[in-house]
Amino acid sequence: MLSEVRSFARTESVQVRRHEPASYGHLLGLLRSDKARSIRGAGLSYCLASAADGVDCISTGAFNRVLEFDRERRLIRVEPGLAIGDLVSVVCASGLWFPVLPGYPSITIGGCVAMNVHGKTQHNVGNFAEHVESLVLLHPDHGELHCSTTSHADLFDLTLGGFGLTGYIAEVTLRLQPLAGTAVRRVAHRVRSLDDAVATMDDLATKTDALYSWNDFNRPGASFGAGLVYAEYFVDGEEPEPEPARSMPTLPGWLPRRSAYSAVTMPLINRVYEVRDRLRPTRIGGVVQTAFPIAGNEIYFHLYGGRGFYEYQWIVPRPSLAVAIARLREAVAATRATITLGSLKLFAGSQSLLRFDGDGVCITLDAVDHPATAALFARLDRLVIEHGGVVNIAKDSRLSADVVARVFPEYRDFRSRLRDFDPHRRFDTSLRRRIDV
Amino acid sequence: MSESRRRSSGRAVVLGASSGVGRAAASRLARDGWSTVLSSRGARDLEAMSADLEARYGGLHETAPIDLLADDDALGAYAGHVTSDGLDVAIITAGAIDADDDGLTDWSTIDRLTTANYTAVIKIAGRFLAHFEQQGCGTLVLFSSIAAAAPRSRNVAYAAAKSALASWATSQQHRLADTEIEVQVYSLGYVDTPMTAGQKLLFPKAKPEFVADRVVQNLGTSHRRGYLPKWWAPIVGTIRALPWTIYKRLRF
Numbered sequence: 001m002l003s004e005v006r007s008f009a010r011t012e013s014v015q016v017r018r019h020e021p022a023s024y025g026h027l028l029g030l031l032r033s034d035k036a037r038s039i040r041g042a043g044l045s046y047c048l049a050s051a052a053d054g055v056d057c058i059s060t061g062a063f064n065r066v067l068e069f070d071r072e073r074r075l076i077r078v079e080p081g082l083a084i085g086d087l088v089s090v091v092c093a094s095g096l097w098f099p100v101l102p103g104y105p106s107i108t109i110g111g112c113v114a115m116n117v118h119g120k121t122q123h124n125v126g127n128f129a130e131h132v133e134s135l136v137l138l139h140p141d142h143g144e145l146h147c148s149t150t151s152h153a154d155l156f157d158l159t160l161g162g163f164g165l166t167g168y169i170a171e172v173t174l175r176l177q178p179l180a181g182t183a184v185r186r187v188a189h190r191v192r193s194l195d196d197a198v199a200t201m202d203d204l205a206t207k208t209d210a211l212y213s214w215n216d217f218n219r220p221g222a223s224f225g226a227g228l229v230y231a232e233y234f235v236d237g238e239e240p241e242p243e244p245a246r247s248m249p250t251l252p253g254w255l256p257r258r259s260a261y262s263a264v265t266m267p268l269i270n271r272v273y274e275v276r277d278r279l280r281p282t283r284i285g286g287v288v289q290t291a292f293p294i295a296g297n298e299i300y301f302h303l304y305g306g307r308g309f310y311e312y313q314w315i316v317p318r319p320s321l322a323v324a325i326a327r328l329r330e331a332v333a334a335t336r337a338t339i340t341l342g343s344l345k346l347f348a349g350s351q352s353l354l355r356f357d358g359d360g361v362c363i364t365l366d367a368v369d370h371p372a373t374a375a376l377f378a379r380l381d382r383l384v385i386e387h388g389g390v391v392n393i394a395k396d397s398r399l400s401a402d403v404v405a406r407v408f409p410e411y412r413d414f415r416s417r418l419r420d421f422d423p424h425r426r427f428d429t430s431l432r433r434r435i436d437v
Numbered sequence: 438m439s440e441s442r443r444r445s446s447g448r449a450v451v452l453g454a455s456s457g458v459g460r461a462a463a464s465r466l467a468r469d470g471w472s473t474v475l476s477s478r479g480a481r482d483l484e485a486m487s488a489d490l491e492a493r494y495g496g497l498h499e500t501a502p503i504d505l506l507a508d509d510d511a512l513g514a515y516a517g518h519v520t521s522d523g524l525d526v527a528i529i530t531a532g533a534i535d536a537d538d539d540g541l542t543d544w545s546t547i548d549r550l551t552t553a554n555y556t557a558v559i560k561i562a563g564r565f566l567a568h569f570e571q572q573g574c575g576t577l578v579l580f581s582s583i584a585a586a587a588p589r590s591r592n593v594a595y596a597a598a599k600s601a602l603a604s605w606a607t608s609q610q611h612r613l614a615d616t617e618i619e620v621q622v623y624s625l626g627y628v629d630t631p632m633t634a635g636q637k638l639l640f641p642k643a644k645p646e647f648v649a650d651r652v653v654q655n656l657g658t659s660h661r662r663g664y665l666p667k668w669w670a671p672i673v674g675t676i677r678a679l680p681w682t683i684y685k686r687l688r689f
Contacts (some may be wrong), residue, residue: 023479025482064484
């Protein structure tokens with residue numbers, strides 16, 4: 001029986017045959033088949049990275065267990081379907097911490113590896129891949145492969161940020177850190193422009209445990225990107241404020257097609273959001289709750305309506321930053337696109353293969369599915385090609401193979417290594433087809 | 438039996454622990470501080486479950502793989518091994534279903550379904566009861582199905598086996614009525630397990646965790662039988678009260 005699978009951003013959908021194995025016997029049977037398959041975790045990728053037309057879709061849902069927890073060596077070995085929020089709860093109870101946390105607690109560890117996700121402290125701790133000690137891959141043509149920097153190192157490298165195309169990630173061993181506090185103090189700093197936001201973040205970069213911003217990209221002129229910079233600090237001995245129970249970010253099956261976000265409503269929504277946090281700039285939260293700021297605010301996604309949304313993420317190299325910000329402001333004004341969310345994070349690291357990594361400032365824009373958005377994002381593609389840096393393939397369901405090839409210096413290397421390892425395309429997704437790897 | 442005798446810790450075996458209601462029951466027991474013996478066919482699944490429960494909740498969680506289609510000697514050895522270190526509760530969720538179980542299927546399939554859902558279950562359950570009788574107390578939990586309460590033209594052998602299991606449980610309840618041994622049997626409605634994956638069903642599926650919570654809450658109480666979720670009781674009652682001329686037209 002076929003059923004519909006949608007990307008989380010709702011801009012892509014396919015009909016697939018879904019499998020939900022609950023035992024290793026069932027799973028291994030599915031992986032032995034000659035048919036192409038895709039692996040699906042929580043299904044929270046904005047683009048369709050876990051399904052494709054004509055491809056069996058295998059869920060990791062039942063494989064969400066902790067296989068080994070070595071508290072002394074600060075290592076934890078887990079199955080791919082374990083939610084990152086679940087992982088954090090388990091390790092926190094033992095006074096440990098995992099430092100790379102994406103926005104939603106229900107994102108699976110397998111998905112974090114496949115997308116090489118980043119968190120709010122990228123400039124200090126890097127991306128997810130830098131905390132993976134080893135992993136186990138299952139592949140119909142290669143069997144069970146134990147991969148690390150010393151064993152199948154090339155495959156290990158290809159799998160970290162390899163979009164789940166190198167095989168079924170059956171186990172992941174992660175390196176943990178000591179938990180630095182029992183609560184988190186979050187301080188919101190007001191900034192009056194995007195340049196001011198970058199300067200404020202640079203000033204706070206070495207003093208905080210997490211750092212990100214919220215920016216209003218709909219404001220014209222000099223106040224473009226005004227907003228708030230959030231600095232978070234682990235603290236001891238302070239009682240977290242009680243928080244309402246938070247649900248997982250599941251979207252209802254049906255939504256009205258029209259988005260609630262528009263040029264009329266966004267200024268109001270942004271102003272309410274900003275004033276709310278300016279009135280209470282300092283908050284004390286639990287370490288797990290604060291780690292996932294979007295959890296519990298799923299209405300943000302619901303309000304996009306049935307047509308969904310697009311997200312653009314660009315790590316702008318420092319030398320290009322001033323020009324890029326000016327060109328971004330011009331592009332938003334020229335296309336009259338309505339930006340529903342703007343955000344910055346600081347990045348530090350070296351970029352390789354198709355990973356979203358490098359030195360610079362990560363600019364994030366969300367926008368409704370609209371011709372103005374398409375026009376803006378096309379202009380941004382040209383800006384990236386012109387000014388350098390990379391885009392986040394995992395976030396943008398619109399990126400073409402041509403743009404990816406021009407933006408990522410190692411695109412051809414990634415493609416040839418993947419095809420050498422998996423010439424029969426045993427693992428296939430809509431994302432793979434779109435970016436032609 | 439009074440509420441004060443409700444069990445809150447001890448040693449429990451869960452047969453069928455690697456998925457569905459069994460997995461949820463094992464997790465709930467571990468969370469409540471029970472030591473568990475985890476059983477199902479797949480040793481690798483059980484090792485994963487055991488490690489997970491230890492990491493999350495601490496305590497001792499052994500594994501004892503068993504295939505319900507194994508021979509009598511293997512079933513006996515399994516029950517002996519599980520009871521050797523004492524046992525307070527046995528929860529048996531294991532069973533099998535087959536999409537071709539339409540009343541016309543081959544004898545080997547019927548034999549397999551009958552064994553996995555009835556014969557092997559009572560062989561193991563009988564040995565657990567013998568252990569409970571020897572120690573003077575214990576709780577056995579078995580699972581029948583709404584398919585047994587309202588049979589239809591699908592899942593024919595499965596429903597018959599589950600019906601036989603419910604009958605066997607009632608007989609044991611009657612036999613052990615004046616003892617400290619409890620035999621509890623639940624008729625499960627649709628539950629969100631691999632058995633129902635991908636099926637379009639007339640009524641909503643219950644979460645395995647919901648079922649497991651109710652089962653663990655009732656351990657050691659005088660609860661004998663019931664539907665889970667409870668709202669299946671009026672639905673099944675209504676179906677069973679229908680005249681045959683209507684019943685035979687139902688497609689459920």
